[in-house]
Amino acid sequence: MYSLEAITVIQMRNDEDLGSNASLQRPEIKLESLKEDIKEFFKISGWEKKLQNAVYSELSVFPLPSHPAAPPEHLKEPLVYMRKAQGSWEKRILKSLNSMCTELSIPLARKRPVGEQKELLNKWNEMGTDEPDLSLFRPVYAPKDFLEVLINLRNPNYENGDSLSFRTHLGLIQVPLKVKDIPELKEFFVELGLTTGQLGIDDSTQVPPELFENEHVRIGQKVLAEQDSAAAQQYIRQGSPTALRAELWALILNISSQPEDILYYEQLKTNVIQHDLLVDSLIYKDVKLTASNDDYYFVFEDYLYQVLLCFSRDTSVLGHFAYNSASPPKSYIRGKLGLEEYAVFYPPNGVIPFHGFSMYVAPLCFLYHEPSKLYQIFREMYVRFFFRLHSISSHPSGIVSLCLLFETLLQTYLPQLFYHLREIGAQPLRISFKWMVRAFSGYLATDQLLLLWDRILGYNSLEILAVLAAAVFAFRAVNLMEVTSLAAAEAVLADLSTLKVMPLLQIFLFATVT
Amino acid sequence: MSRPKNQNYKGHGLSKGKEREQRASIRFKTTLMNTLMDVLRHRPGWVEVKDEGEWDFYWCDVSWLRENFDHTYMDEHVRISHFRNHYELTRKNYMVKNLKRFRKQLEREAGKLEAAKCDFFPKTFEMPCEYHLFVEEFRKNPGITWIMKPVARSQGKGIFLFRRLKDIMDWRKGTAGKKLTGLEAPPARNTVNPSGSHDSRSSDDQKDEIPVENYVAQRYIENPYLIGGRKFDLRVYVLVMSYIPLRAWLYRDGFARFSNTRFTLSSIDDQYVHLTNVAVQKTSPDYHPKKGCKWMLQRFRQYLASKHGPEAVEALFSDMDNIFVRSLQSVQKVIISDKHCFELYGYDILIDQNLKPWLLEVNASPSLTASSQEDYELKTCLLEDTLHVVDMEARLTGREKRVGGFDLMWNDGPVSREEGTPDLSGMGNFVTNTHLGCINDRSNQLRQLFRSLQSQKKASS
Numbered sequence: 022m023y024s025l026e027a028i029t030v031i032q033m034r035n036d037e038d039l040g041s042n043a044s045l046q047r048p049e050i051k052l053e054s055l056k057e058d059i060k061e062f063f064k065i066s067g068w069e070k071k072l073q074n075a076v077y078s079e080l081s082v083f084p085l086p087s088h089p090a091a092p093p094e095h096l097k098e099p100l101v102y103m104r105k106a107q108g109s110w111e112k113r114i115l116k117s118l119n120s121m122c123t124e125l126s127i128p129l130a131r132k133r134p135v136g137e138q139k140e141l142l143n144k145w146n147e148m149g150t151d152e153p154d155l156s157l158f159r160p161v162y163a164p165k166d167f168l169e170v171l172i173n174l175r176n177p178n179y180e181n182g183d184s185l186s187f188r189t190h191l192g193l194i195q196v197p198l199k200v201k202d203i204p205e206l207k208e209f210f211v212e213l214g215l216t217t218g219q220l221g222i223d224d225s226t227q228v229p230p231e232l233f234e235n236e237h238v239r240i241g242q243k244v245l246a247e248q249d250s251a252a253a254q255q256y257i258r259q260g261s262p263t264a265l266r267a268e269l270w271a272l273i274l275n276i277s278s279q280p281e282d283i284l285y286y287e288q289l290k291t292n293v294i295q296h297d298l299l300v301d302s303l304i305y306k307d308v309k310l311t312a313s314n315d316d317y318y319f320v321f322e323d324y325l326y327q328v329l330l331c332f333s334r335d336t337s338v339l340g341h342f343a344y345n346s347a348s349p350p351k352s353y354i355r356g357k358l359g360l361e362e363y364a365v366f367y368p369p370n371g372v373i374p375f376h377g378f379s380m381y382v383a384p385l386c387f388l389y390h391e392p393s394k395l396y397q398i399f400r401e402m403y404v405r406f407f408f409r410l411h412s413i414s415s416h417p418s419g420i421v422s423l424c425l426l427f428e429t430l431l432q433t434y435l436p437q438l439f440y441h442l443r444e445i446g447a448q449p450l451r452i453s454f455k456w457m458v459r460a461f462s463g464y465l466a467t468d469q470l471l472l473l474w475d476r477i478l479g480y481n482s483l484e485i486l487a488v489l490a491a492a493v494f495a496f497r498a499v500n501l502m503e504v505t506s507l508a509a510a511e512a513v514l515a516d517l518s519t520l521k522v523m524p525l526l527q528i529f530l531f532a533t534v535t
Numbered sequence: 536m537s538r539p540k541n542q543n544y545k546g547h548g549l550s551k552g553k554e555r556e557q558r559a560s561i562r563f564k565t566t567l568m569n570t571l572m573d574v575l576r577h578r579p580g581w582v583e584v585k586d587e588g589e590w591d592f593y594w595c596d597v598s599w600l601r602e603n604f605d606h607t608y609m610d611e612h613v614r615i616s617h618f619r620n621h622y623e624l625t626r627k628n629y630m631v632k633n634l635k636r637f638r639k640q641l642e643r644e645a646g647k648l649e650a651a652k653c654d655f656f657p658k659t660f661e662m663p664c665e666y667h668l669f670v671e672e673f674r675k676n677p678g679i680t681w682i683m684k685p686v687a688r689s690q691g692k693g694i695f696l697f698r699r700l701k702d703i704m705d706w707r708k709g710t711a712g713k714k715l716t717g718l719e720a721p722p723a724r725n726t727v728n729p730s731g732s733h734d735s736r737s738s739d740d741q742k743d744e745i746p747v748e749n750y751v752a753q754r755y756i757e758n759p760y761l762i763g764g765r766k767f768d769l770r771v772y773v774l775v776m777s778y779i780p781l782r783a784w785l786y787r788d789g790f791a792r793f794s795n796t797r798f799t800l801s802s803i804d805d806q807y808v809h810l811t812n813v814a815v816q817k818t819s820p821d822y823h824p825k826k827g828c829k830w831m832l833q834r835f836r837q838y839l840a841s842k843h844g845p846e847a848v849e850a851l852f853s854d855m856d857n858i859f860v861r862s863l864q865s866v867q868k869v870i871i872s873d874k875h876c877f878e879l880y881g882y883d884i885l886i887d888q889n890l891k892p893w894l895l896e897v898n899a900s901p902s903l904t905a906s907s908q909e910d911y912e913l914k915t916c917l918l919e920d921t922l923h924v925v926d927m928e929a930r931l932t933g934r935e936k937r938v939g940g941f942d943l944m945w946n947d948g949p950v951s952r953e954e955g956t957p958d959l960s961g962m963g964n965f966v967t968n969t970h971l972g973c974i975n976d977r978s979n980q981l982r983q984l985f986r987s988l989q990s991q992k993k994a995s996s
Binding site for chain 1: 762763764765793797828830834837838840841842844845907909973974976
């Protein structure tokens with residue numbers, strides 16, 4: 022980050038570039054106290070806060086500085102076997118995409134004829150009314166396929182041994198990653214404890230608002246007035262009041278709709294109008310299959326197209342691959358296979374959507390209605406959190422760790438249930454995987470989902486997804502103990518729409534005898 | 536010594552004494568074959584009577600009522616699900632007349648400000664008798680859109696939009712009949728519902744098409760509130776137990792019905808855009824049965840709160856309370872308040888972009904057919920709670936302010952959420968006892984209610 026001296030120099034240089042030293046000659050500028058004056062100016066104008074928020078944002082996203090000799094791949098993923106596994110998974114996806122492309126004889130990308138461009142522009146706000154023939158398209162992969170890859174992950178340096186011992190992990194994930202146990206989780210999620218007020222618990226109708234809710238709302242308003250990202254992130258650990266949520270999330274993600282952001286979005290929109298990509302059809306299909314069929318998200322269908330189509334063309338997303346174990350797929354201009362000068366990333370943002378991808382966006386439509394703001398929020402959520410749910414890495418918030426955390430919690434604290442389910446061929450992860458990959462979107466009621474995502478933002482971690490998954494199993498343990506097949510277990514856990522997320526988490530972490 | 540007049544302590548109309556003895560079984564009759572039948576059949580102690588048997592409770596349809604009510608003798612305890620002349624509220628032309636009259640009366644008695652509270656109904660003219668008044672208003676506001684609705688039909692049939700007088704000239708000449716059948720939605724097909732049976736028509740009156748019928752021309756609300764670019768209206772349930780005195784309950788649940796297509800004023804011929812009845816949407820080519828295109832009111836209320844803040848939402852819902860109460864007050868003096876009658880109304884409300892609610896119409900026979908599992912549950916609970924309030928089993932004391940999902944909204948005066956004397960001075964913290972779109976923990980409430988009623992009974996016996 023820039024030091025204050027550097028900024029001062031830049032300021033002075035700018036003045037020089039402007040070709041006039043006039044500003045330095047102004048009577049109110051005193052060279053002796055310039056540094057202090059600038060600091061003062063920052064404080065008064067609010068720029069100090071903005072800088073702080075920007076710095077905080079970078080700190081939250083980027084990994085801590087590592088050894089100077091570490092190559093860039095280590096930033097993406099330090100473990101070699103994970104990198105290899107991710108690499109071969111990517112090859113498979115790309116192969117699947119290319120074969121669909123050849124089968125259907127559809128180019129990966131083509132320029133739209135002018136007539137079609139005009140039509141799309143007219144229909145921009147109601148693309149949902151389009152009913153293109155998508156029957157031949159299949160999603161490139163579904164969470165199920167990804168799970169199979171994770172199940173087969175092995176660390177070549179780790180000898181599991183054939184003999185079962187009390188330390189054997191009985192779940193599907195067989196890699197030795199460090200995950201937190203309940204005492205550590207209690208420490209990590211200390212604000213969710215029984216003695217701390219929570220939205221989602223202490224704002225229920227039986228609790229008088231004077232006890233917690235009113236004060237919490239007041240503090241929230243103060244945090245927003247101060248425009249302090251770090252404070253907002255701390256505040257939101259206890260949940261966000263409905264009326265303040267949209268602004269709080271924007272503050273934490275450090276999103277402010279500047280004119281250049283709106284312009285950027287408009288530019289992306291133009292890209293969509295001018296060029297048609299194969300992934301567009303995949304996006305259409307996904308939206309039609311998932312969000313449009315949802316009882317509540319169907320209303321936002323049009324917004325989903327407006328966000329996702331632009332997202333595929335946004336090359337700024339490529340930046341996140343620096344700390345993502347995944348790498349953007351490369352494609353080559355027709356006839357120039359293998360020639361690096363003719364390599365392009367496909368899709369332009371490097372992210373190939375899978376079945377259910379649109380559900381990452383759907384809940385956000387509840388909060389943001391202006392397309393460019395909605396877009397920015399989604400993009401930031403993706404490059405901070407969601408990408409970890411479908412790439413193979415050793416990061417504590419990566420999907421592999423979440424799966425292992427879930428299984429370990431279940432095996433350690435609900436061993437009878439875990440063993441029973443395993444015996445009947447219903448490995449718990451097979452049921453909970455889809456919840457975690459989608460961050461529970463589409464499974465929980467929206468207000469509960471938003472309370473959950475509040476905590477993801479507050480703790481800057483996805484581990485709460487694994488804890489919630491385990492808590493759900495704990496809650497339905499009695500019924501699950503009586504089932505005798507995977508199908509029956511799925512049926513017990515099919516409907517999560519009545520669950521209250523915060524009480525479940527609290528009971529599991531803080532009120533269960535361990 | 537007289538007690539101060541206190542609505543909170545007044546009973547809500549259940550007569551005491553020997554007429555309220557517990558009956559061994561309650562004989563019910565109904566012709567509707569949907570959720571209602573399921574609820575009635577499952578109610579403990581209720582038996583169905585067929586054909587000409589004697590009944591204690593009849594959920595009738597309005598045509599039976601029209602033909603038989605006047606020469607049917609009913610014992611004191613018997614209940615029937617409609618008021619004899621409900622059409623004063625539910626037929627669009629009568630409702631407008633009653634509302635206009637009530638508004639004038641309010642203006643005389645209480646001034647312009649009070650009368651303005653009745654301005655929740657878009658300007659409406661009865662056709663053909665008020666045609667000239669309509670033309671005058673039309674000319675004063677060139678370019679706005681009007682909607683023509685038949686007074687007595689439902690499910691969106693026969694409705695069309697127009698902007699030019701020319702469009703209704705044909706209608707006036709009597710060729711309207713032909714024009715109408717062209718624009719009408721095809722009759723509702725056998726809709727699949729969980730009870731698995733065919734829904735009987737819920738239209739108010741006639742069976743055959745009459746060529747020139749009574750219509751109303753109403754100012755079309757051109758700036759409806761949109762969600763996801765779609766227009767929607769709200770369906771709210773109000774249970775009236777008597778008109779004199781006026782006792783009305785408001786159900787906490789309800790739903791928002793979305794139009795399947797995006798709202799635009801450029802295509803007023805596309806009735807699928809403008810009409811939000813599920814019946815019309817079901818015939819739209821876009822219609823996806825799984826969708827159901829409905830949002831429960833809780834979801835809607837949360838959405839608005841996250842967008843506009845809780846105060847704005849409170850104001851909106853309080854304006855809606857005002858609509859319910861005033862519309863009922865406007866017909867209070869004309870409806871024959873027979874103590875055997877109760878009625879469950881379905882109110883259709885439209886919200887505009889300024890968060891002002893408008894009354895579209897009141898239905899005396901709101902559809903009880905379920906369009907989805909969620910809808911089935913809502914209607915089942917609604918009907919169960921209606922029967923709890925009607926209280927054929929004589930369990931309630933008459934002083935309850937809440938029964939299941941129903942909150943007592945008006946009891947010959949406003950009902951306050953707080954206990955104790957309501958502050959009638961107009962200042963202070965009078966909050967009405969309505970919870971539309973709020974949490975409906977009816978099972979818990981009913982369990983507590985009936986448990987305490989039982990123990991009260993034991994204590995007094």
